[in-house]
Amino acid sequence: MTRPLELEESLLQVVDDGLLALGTIARAAIYERIQASYQVRREEIPEKLLIFRKALQDLLGLGAKTIEKLIAKNLYNRLGLEFTEHDSWTLIDYASHVKTVERHA
Numbered sequence: 001m002t003r004p005l006e007l008e009e010s011l012l013q014v015v016d017d018g019l020l021a022l023g024t025i026a027r028a029a030i031y032e033r034i035q036a037s038y039q040v041r042r043e044e045i046p047e048k049l050l051i052f053r054k055a056l057q058d059l060l061g062l063g064a065k066t067i068e069k070l071i072a073k074n075l076y077n078r079l080g081l082e083f084t085e086h087d088s089w090t091l092i093d094y095a096s097h098v099k100t101v102e103r104h105a
Helices: 004-020 024-038 042-060 063-078 091-104
Strands: none
Touching: 004 024, 004 042, 004 063, 004 091, 024 042, 042 063, 042 091, 063 091
8 A cells, every 4th residue: 555655756757747748848848837837836737637627728728638648657667556548537536546546545
């Protein structure tokens, strides 16, 4: 069973990895923009996931969905869980599901 702090650390790491798919410069620019425009520091993303998701949508448009799925898939893999893609799920849904699964493990 993963403790909440471990889950937050894992989420932060997979967000880093997911945004890295866009390149290091793009990842840095996204973090800077999110902090400046949405007042969310990188370290706050796990607790402000809804705002982070909105920021991604605003910054990346339809591409945000691809990054969200990549982040979610990496989160499941990192925690040793089987990932099942759901077309209508967002990063918020996947993170909530992980918390539920972890609570019942």
